[in-house]
Amino acid sequence: MDKERLVAFTDAMLAIIMTVLVLELERPQQMTWSALWDLWTNFFAYTISFFWLGTMWVNLHRTWDNISGINSRLVWNSVVLLFCASFFPYTTDLVAGNFNSPVAQAVYGLVVLAVTACNVWMFFELGHLDRQAVEEEGFNILDRAGWLDVVIKITGLVLTLTVWPQAMMWAVLLTAFVIVLPRSIR
8 A cells, every 4th residue: 555545545544533623513502602611621621632533634744754665554453544544533522521520530540551552563663664764853752752752641630530520631732842842843
């Protein structure tokens, strides 16, 4: 398979997922500022999910730009990654409507961790295919910051399931602003 075909498929799927994400936003019962404010968890969950997916898209493109060829393991990794990412609209809606629920937050966290695991798997595979291209890019999920990202998300999941139900959402936000976005902007 041609690399461009896989990139185009990934772009299309992420665009659909992000579109469905916005369509799942709850509307206020009345059009007042107070009614809009009552939906802050919806907007918060949507914002985190949208920018998480957007950052994933940016990083995929940065990574794929230097890669010249792909193999079937990489194609299947992309399919599994997109499958996991397709749960974002559903889990974002769960969290938006049940922000203080450890179950809703944990389900969201499991999707985040599944997508993160797929990204790690992808970097391993890309490293086997073309280590020099991955190193030239200067963005590697397998470095110290990448592993810190994983540790923070796992910690968020553990805290969500034990003492602080909202910890998963805040962990994703923390990793986005402290680790992922600064590395993506470079």
